[in-house]
Amino acid sequence: MNISVIGAGQMGNGIAHVFAQNGHQVTLIDIAQAGLDKGLSTIGKNLDRQVAKGVLTEAQKQETLARIATNTDLSAGVKQAELVVEAATENVDLKLKIFKDLDTNAPKGCILATNTSSISITRIAASTVRPDQVIGMHFMNPVPVMKLVEIIRGYDTSDAVTKTVVDLSTAIGKVPVTVNDYAGFVANRILMPMINEAIETLFQGVGGVAEIDSIMKLGMAHPMGPLQLADFIGLDTCVAILRVLHEGLGNPKYAPCPLLVQMVTAGKLGAKAGEGFYQYTAGNKDLVVAPAFR
Numbered sequence: 001m002n003i004s005v006i007g008a009g010q011m012g013n014g015i016a017h018v019f020a021q022n023g024h025q026v027t028l029i030d031i032a033q034a035g036l037d038k039g040l041s042t043i044g045k046n047l048d049r050q051v052a053k054g055v056l057t058e059a060q061k062q063e064t065l066a067r068i069a070t071n072t073d074l075s076a077g078v079k080q081a082e083l084v085v086e087a088a089t090e091n092v093d094l095k096l097k098i099f100k101d102l103d104t105n106a107p108k109g110c111i112l113a114t115n116t117s118s119i120s121i122t123r124i125a126a127s128t129v130r131p132d133q134v135i136g137m138h139f140m141n142p143v144p145v146m147k148l149v150e151i152i153r154g155y156d157t158s159d160a161v162t163k164t165v166v167d168l169s170t171a172i173g174k175v176p177v178t179v180n181d182y183a184g185f186v187a188n189r190i191l192m193p194m195i196n197e198a199i200e201t202l203f204q205g206v207g208g209v210a211e212i213d214s215i216m217k218l219g220m221a222h223p224m225g226p227l228q229l230a231d232f233i234g235l236d237t238c239v240a241i242l243r244v245l246h247e248g249l250g251n252p253k254y255a256p257c258p259l260l261v262q263m264v265t266a267g268k269l270g271a272k273a274g275e276g277f278y279q280y281t282a283g284n285k286d287l288v289v290a291p292a293f294r
Helices: 010-021 033-052 058-066 092-105 121-125 159-171 187-203 209-220 226-233 235-249 258-265
Strands: 002-006 025-029 068-071 083-086 111-114 134-139 148-153 175-180
Touching (some): 002 010, 010 025, 010 058, 083 092, 092 111, 111 159, 121 134, 134 159, 187 258, 226 235, 235 258
Parallel strands (some): 002 083, 083 111
Antiparallel strands (some): 134 148
16 A cells, blocks of 8 residues: 655654555655654664564565655655555644645545544544545554554544554554544543643642652553653643643643643653653663752
8 A cells, every 4th residue: 555654753753664564655754854864764773673673684674664755745745645644743723734735635535544642533624525534543652662553533434444444554563443533532531631630749749750650650550650651742742632632621620730831831841852850861761850850
């Protein structure tokens, strides 16, 4: 299958990696060549890890890379696509614009999927004249490792499109779980309030960063504490998802904690910015609590 992936960031390059590794021709699209180069570099490093672990051979790595083309022009990059997966920033206006462009430029029978983690599929689909061919494919991060794909049906998504996407997800080694289109779907409707409550617990001085994460890891068997996970997701993304939940469900319990909003305003966005609840430095895998919380 010819697949185009919009966005070469953390999620987009992982999605391109998995499709290409499983034999699909992929066009990775981003607005800047620098973003594409960085995405390809990340894919190469992740493939190297798979080779080192014996999951892939060197020849399979090279075959995977050879299946990935790049393009900075969306219209050219989707001309031959049978499936497009949009993995741009979690921003409603941006996604609506992208889907309008995809509707104009992608082939008539092409399925248009979004990797959104919270935004209404129905709302996105309404920006096209093919709402029956629009669906959510919410991959988990890191994409090459995590098995789940949350499949979200919009109001008009057809049974045929749903079956195609479910079958494709299974064929690339993922476990698809189909849910309905309400704010946050299942994954983030449950996860984000937990993360927000952990931040609220810190904000109120009930416990420190390391203490909160240790309790959740040791007491609830979470592989990563909620504050470290928030850093990994990106604090700006957490705020964006919580605001979608708050607006979509109208319940004040989904409003982002003031501390979280303040950190995002200050540019402390988590691992990608070098600091969130923890500090991150190249080559150091030890968890170091950020100065503001020591």
